[in-house]
Amino acid sequence: MLTISVSNVSAVSAPNSLDYDRLRPVRIWLYVLALGVLLMVLVGGATRLTESGLSITSWKPVSGIIPPLTDADWAAEFEAYRQIPQYQQEFAGWMGVEEFKLIFWWEWLHRFLGRMLGFVFAIPFAIFLVQKRIPKSLLLPLAGLFVLGGFQGVLGWWMVSSGLSELTSVSQYRLAVHLAAACILLMALVWVARSLERPIAAARHASKGWGLAIWGLVGLLFVQIVAGAFVAGLDAGSSHNTWPLMEGALVPDGLFGLEPLWRNLFEDVMTVQFNHRIIAYLLTAYIAVLWWWGRAHPGYQGVHGWMPRIAIITLLQVALGIATLLTVVNIPLALGHQALAFMLIAMVIAYLADMKRVSEW
Template identity: 50%
Template sequence: MPIPSTAVPPAAVTVPPADRALARNRALIRWWLYGICLLILAMVVVGGATRLTESGLSITEWKPIHGMIPPLNEAEWQEEFDKYRQIPQYQLINKGMSMDEFKFIFWWEWAHRQLGRFIGIAYFVPLALFWLQGRVEPWLKPRLVLGLFLGGLQGAVGWWMVASGLVERTDVSQYRLAVHLTLACVIFAYLFWLARRLVPARRTAPDADRASTPFAKAVLALVLVQIFLGGLVAGLNAGLTFNTWPLMDGQIVPAGLLAMEPAWKNFFENVMTVQFQHRVAAYVLVAAVLVFAWSVLTRSAHAPLRGAAMALGGLVLAQLVLGILTLLAQVPLDLALLHQATAVLVLGAAVEVLVVLKGPVPGGAAAAG
């Protein structure tokens, strides 16, 4: 006769109130951070549209509060237009443009700035509420404050970028644009990392899989480098030149890559070199990701890691195809923005791989990030 089991049925296991409260608080913060990440993704896309439509210099002043109100009558529109007429972009490129044409570029830049303000509010207000309600764990507080600081820094960098095109140039500095784009993506990666670390506990990757963490970090670094190089391409309009693939200017390695003196300038200011290095970095990144994904799929039985590796591999291949199509089509707005958005998704997938390897933050006093 079988002996009756004394084990407690799973349904009868009670979760301590403190653990339930911790899980609820982490879920709230996690979904809030997901929302911020989506807004940053939208900001990157709108910023790309602002660059491609040459709209970024249409508002020549930085007014963090008063700038929220657009022109409300014809006199105010004329005042904004007159300010734009004083800068080199109008005088050398857009001279004679109509008021309707000015309004088109103004609204793009205005929307870009309003979205930035909205992200600031969407971050600060819930953070303050969660903090006052005691929902933020001690280890998480300085990390979320750092996110707030990075957002403020991004706003300052944005104006620093715009200011570069108001005096002697007809567009913004490609150096500053690349920094602005890369910082936005760093903020996205940082907040997405925090959000994904707050997922409920799941099976931790075995030590054998964790040995691949340095390679996964290198892949993440490559993604950020490639985003920076893409910013240089956008800043120089380099995608509008050499619109062939796989050859560039009829060659695998085109002549003239080091035509400028000193040599280092070619990597930031030579249109041919900037596009070529973006291409080469893409090949290196794709190769690195495919090697990593193949290694995971052939050696690991950890389902979350396998899924993350496959997602990263699929996204980076899609991004390669989008980049080629965007180049061949001479950078149409829709393809270019899809290419830019997918870069952020690739970044998110690279972060997810590291999150799976690291595992979730432990609960209670052990929580240390």
């Protein structure tokens, strides 16, 4: 599946009009944005795990950047929170203003980081336009990234609003959409940034079949990240906290107990956690096969050095997932597990982008 190129590939020898030295600040900017998205995912995970996501009950894209400054402001925010089911059913017996502040700050920080990412995108973009650093071919992709980033804010409020009237937490469906969109944004940022690196000369390049196999890995990882969102949305990690068995069996009794059958994939706690485990096993086996095949045909040099790193990170991710389960969702472990999932899929995208710089397949 991996083949050897003994001379520069056509992508390298062909004339290229891009000034890669001049594009260096643009690449750095895109990497910073990707790190910002990863930080947003981490803070969003902490917001969810601390049950802070519903603490701000209104969406004020501009004025919301200013937190409560006086006792009267805090009293008004707390009073608004007291009207929703989460407070009334879970926290009414013990939560006062001081306890409310602890969860408020997590949600405020999450929204604040989102607003700052908007500035980190818009201001350098305007500067680069004035400096004429951005080629015309990149304007449309960057505009798409900006729209996708802004849409994340809309999706975030759409998610939060699902928990303000009837539910005591956000809808797991809307959480999954919000997390999936963040994943797509991260992948797009990494792809565009890596694509602006210099072409790679005289390196081993991939057959079309190998490239498709790696794209298949991206698909599996994306499905697993979405499946993890449903685990988080249903708090499914807090039940069946044994491994490798569930309820004393590899395949526990009680799976797929809801009607119609499709609801079990998204609403049944046991089935959702079981599916997340099974996808993890499939992913691990798939990556092991890719690693073994690539090792034999003909090894990991050049851009294909990504594959052993992906395999190692996968093993670490499996260990973190098991530890998170066995500790009944220890928050630092759970956040590490979520962050590593996003890092892993970003690494695979970087691998694909680097292969693209060597060969057009």
